Amino acid sequence: MNSGRCAACKHLRRRCPSDCVFSPYFPANNPRRFAYVHKIYGASNVGKILLDLPVNRRAEAADSLYYEAYCRIKDPVYGCVGLITILHQQIHNAQCQLARIQAEIGALSTQSQSEVQQFQQVENVGPSFLPDQNGVPNSTSFYDLSTWFD
Amino acid sequence: MGGGSSPCASCKLLRRRCAKDCIFAPYFPPDDPHKFAIVHKVFGASNVSKMLQELPVHQRGDAVSSLVYEANARMRDPVYGCVGAISYLQNQVSQLQMQLAVAQAEILCIQMQQEQPPAAMVGLPPPPQDEKSSLLLATNNFNSLQQCLGFASTSTSVMQDPLKRESLWT
Numbered sequence: 001m002n003s004g005r006c007a008a009c010k011h012l013r014r015r016c017p018s019d020c021v022f023s024p025y026f027p028a029n030n031p032r033r034f035a036y037v038h039k040i041y042g043a044s045n046v047g048k049i050l051l052d053l054p055v056n057r058r059a060e061a062a063d064s065l066y067y068e069a070y071c072r073i074k075d076p077v078y079g080c081v082g083l084i085t086i087l088h089q090q091i092h093n094a095q096c097q098l099a100r101i102q103a104e105i106g107a108l109s110t111q112s113q114s115e116v117q118q119f120q121q122v123e124n125v126g127p128s129f130l131p132d133q134n135g136v137p138n139s140t141s142f143y144d145l146s147t148w149f150d
Numbered sequence: 151m152g153g154g155s156s157p158c159a160s161c162k163l164l165r166r167r168c169a170k171d172c173i174f175a176p177y178f179p180p181d182d183p184h185k186f187a188i189v190h191k192v193f194g195a196s197n198v199s200k201m202l203q204e205l206p207v208h209q210r211g212d213a214v215s216s217l218v219y220e221a222n223a224r225m226r227d228p229v230y231g232c233v234g235a236i237s238y239l240q241n242q243v244s245q246l247q248m249q250l251a252v253a254q255a256e257i258l259c260i261q262m263q264q265e266q267p268p269a270a271m272v273g274l275p276p277p278p279q280d281e282k283s284s285l286l287l288a289t290n291n292f293n294s295l296q297q298c299l300g301f302a303s304t305s306t307s308v309m310q311d312p313l314k315r316e317s318l319w320t
Contacts, residue, residue, distance in 0.1 A: 040201075042194045049192075049228060057229045064233040068220060076201060077209045080232045081216040087239035094246035101253040108260045 007034040012043060021050050025062035033066050040069040159186040164195060173202050177214040185218055192221040 006023035009016035011034055016023060022043075026034040037046050046065060050058050071080035078085070157168030158175035163186055168175060174195075178186040189198055198217060202210050224231040 040193065040197060042197050045192065045194050049224075053228060061229045064230045067233050068224075068231055072201075072220075076205060077213045078216045079220060080236060081219050084232065084235055084239065087236065087243060090243050091239065091246060094243065094250060098246060098250050098253060101250065101257060105253065105256055105260065108257065108264070112260065112264060 007031045008038075008043060011035060011038060021047050021058075025050070025059055036069040036073055037062075037065050040072050041065060156180045159183045160190070160195060163187060163190060173199055177202075177211060188221045188225060189214075189217050192224050193217060 005016035005028060006020055007026040007028050007030060008022035009020060010028060011031065022034065026037075034043075041049075046062075049065065050061060053061055068080050071083065075082050155168075157166075157180065158172055159178040159180050159182060160174035161168035161172060162180060162183065174186065178189075186195075193201075201217070202213060205213055220232050223235065227234050230237070
């Protein structure tokens with residue numbers, strides 16, 4: 001039946017058999033999909049690739065073939081490899097940025113901790129240096145200044 | 151390549167005379183027959199020839215390299231080909247962007263806390279136990295970080311997907 005032909009058989013101007021390998025993946029309402037894969041791979045190669053796969057993997061294979069064909073038509077020099085290159089670059093940039101920020105966090109945390117420690121040291125010296133309310137000097141001073149007041 | 155020169159890998163495989171102006175000869179030398187074999191298997195010699203003819207000469211070398219790459223990927227993974235690698239890399243990019251957002255929020259929190267020193271730093275008595283104060287600080291950090299993360303955005307897909315899905319394979 002002419003009206004029941006898939007996009008592949010319409011494009012190739014042939015009868016679409018009931019067991020056509022293309023028809024589940026290249027429906028008649030999307031002629032561009034088959035046109036792209038045919039332009040890049042050729043119908044024969046696409047048919048071979050699909051036939052070599054189990055039926056439950058063919059839909060994904062057809063999708064990926066269409067995607068790669070689309071990328072190749074958009075970028076005839078690099079195809080989807082251009083995209084892979086861009087992604088690698090993005091990963092590299094993000095890793096560098098992350099390392100930089102983590103180093104900054106480390107530095108800020110260290111600085112913050114040392115400031116708190118310094119303050120605590122001063123705190124320990126100050127109050128413990130001064131005598132308590134009964135006039136008795138504190139013996140827990142960080143710096144032993146007790147001899148100065150003997 | 152004519153005369154006594156060896157035919158290129160493509161003409162050897164196709165069993166034809168290698169012309170002087172053979173379009174394949176510069177890119178498929180006879181000492182690497184596998185390179186053309188794999189490209190021919192996936193794309194077909196005729197399609198490769200058409201693709202190269204449509205390109206300026208100075209871009210054909212790169213085009214052949216990318217075709218070889220794609221053909222190898224398709225042979226290794228007949229279902230997904232290069233698209234499997236793209237999906238994996240996109241995932242990595244998303245994860246890294248999330249980590250970046252978290253790290254940037256953390257820096258903001260630390261900077262905010264450094265701009266407003268804790269009460270102990272301005273002459274008030276310190277908290278009685280060090281463990282309590284560090285726990286309070288950690289809790290404040292976590293709450294601030296949670297608030298900050300509310301503004302962190304997730305990555306969007308890098309490419310305009312012709313399959314019109316947010317990620318490559320949903």
